[in-house]
Amino acid sequence: MKELSQIRMAVLDALRGAGIQAMEVFPEKQAMAYSGVVAAVGVGAASGKTAGFCHYLGEMKDPETQAVRERYGKELFGQITVELRANRAADCERGCETATEVLLGGLPEGVRTGELTWEAICWEKTTGMFLRRGVLECRALFLTESAVESGEFLDFRLKGVMSE
Known part of the structure; x- marks a missing residue:
């Protein structure tokens, strides 16, 4: 599911931006190749529902062309899993503090955070x-718009994440 990958990538990018080595969930032996703290990120259980009436959120006008596009959305509820590993307990604890700041305040606006729980080291x-x-x-909100030329729908993108 493309949407789950977008959530995972947003978390990976945010953790990396805060100086934490981060990657998708990986075999445990791979962690030993890193110095300092390393984070493995996954997206656990997820469920979805429509946003708006059958995903329809209304129309918007393209600021450049003035063409009207229809906007649709969907919402996913899920769990982001983070495993922090380090050679020293103190590094693991510092990594946890940084990761907590990122997870509760440094993710794109389309990711609405709920409860964060950490197990003991x-x-x-x-x-x-x-x-x-x-x-x-x-909870993650994804948006898409109809293409002006063809009326086809573009891929759903995580709200607040720039497209290429």
């Missing part, structure tokens, strides 16, 4: 590293 025998797992409940 533990020693992970398989990697020989300290581990702290977190889960963020969230």
